[in-house]
Amino acid sequence: MNESRAGGRGGRSSGIAGEVWLREPRAYRSAPPLTRDRIVAETVALLDEEGAARLTMRHLAERLGAGSTTLYWHVRTKDDVLDLALDAIFRDVPLPAAPGHWADDVRGLITAWYAVMLRHPWAPGLLGRPMLGPNVLARTEFLQATLARGGLTGVDLAAATHGLANYVIGSALTRTAGGPEDVADQHVRAHADEYPTLAATGHLGEQDWNELFRRGLDALIAGLTGSGA
Amino acid sequence: MNESRAGGRGGRSSGIAGEVWLREPRAYRSAPPLTRDRIVAETVALLDEEGAARLTMRHLAERLGAGSTTLYWHVRTKDDVLDLALDAIFRDVPLPAAPGHWADDVRGLITAWYAVMLRHPWAPGLLGRPMLGPNVLARTEFLQATLARGGLTGVDLAAATHGLANYVIGSALTRTAGGPEDVADQHVRAHADEYPTLAATGHLGEQDWNELFRRGLDALIAGLTGSGA
DNA sequence: TCGACCACTAGACCAACGTTCGAGAATAGG
């Protein structure tokens, strides 16, 4: 504040034209100032790159070039950050602008939903809290509307919506649980005498998992919409 | 063991007969000594009564009448405690001694599985880690064996096992997520203009939820085992 | 031109947590 007239002689800054150039146009320590959007984007990036365990408010702030306390001006708690990040990734689940056959739209939505969670393996583990974000809700609304378009109403409709949503969530959760290499595999095979049937199932590759997911999904859609019975 | 000869005369402690009575028979600060089983049982009780947020090693130790650090002799980390507690509750899912019709057995197992998780609402939120406990594995083995008994093999069998397991997990998770009162309900209804289809679904009671769960389950079983197509 | 206010930031600080360390008591074996 004092700098502006430090070298000045007469009026205000008019005398010393160069003064402006000595000052940074905006003294932000890095990039643009903090916004909720930047925080959310950086949170997702951090979780993707370093995993959920490394998400601390300090570390997140550091990546944003800000002090840790600054975050609390934009966000109330760490849980807020988690909720925002979780909802944000579902923007990547496309809502078809031109709806096709309702069954195809349902299948496409659920599959994309599944894919997004596999792309962000930290997401399913955060599912213990209510999902009330606008992105999630919009997709759920689309799902239910599409099922209604298929002719479902009342309890049938509710059962289909929840059944499908629960199925994706469970599938993504069990898929991302456990380490990168399948520890479960080895463990089961090591106790093959106690779990003969489980051990008999060979090792599953990524391709296989997707196939299993697809089969369950088809079975659910068929059974819930009556198109298969 | 020493008490049996305390009153005796010969032997060693004969001289000071009363000495035994001055000493506690066993100087445990409370109840029997710590065992892994006691820890697990108390953990489940704590989680049931006070919720996951109040599970700290100190608090758990306090309830056990032990020092907090003592726990670490019986258990390596807090995650160990969580894993043990999670697996322990699945002992309550009965494995029928005399198997009936395979489809009934499957339905019964999954339903009991679901019920147990609702009885311990903290459980689904802990599902982000691999479930390799003996109780869970035994039930999964039984599930797959029963499906095999129904005639399924190969990919069909794997798809059915995982599909059903994922469905229960997802259903329990979404059911226990969110507060005691349905905050989601109010939220959706407050934005009824954006989520018309969702808002149109009235409030669901516990009865309704179970009905929805049953419908999805039946649809899955029918679709996955081919008994409905 | 001034001063009140708003948006935004940093540093020191707090209580609570999971976990480690090392010293010690209790018990079992010889």
Place this chain on the structure above:
DNA sequence: CCTATTCTCGAACGTTGGTCTAGTGGTCGA
């Protein structure tokens, strides 16, 4: 009676989420 092992615990460390205090520069109305 001694010794090794099993078990227990208080003290303390480092880290975490979160708050308090004290500012910064810019904007706007008077």
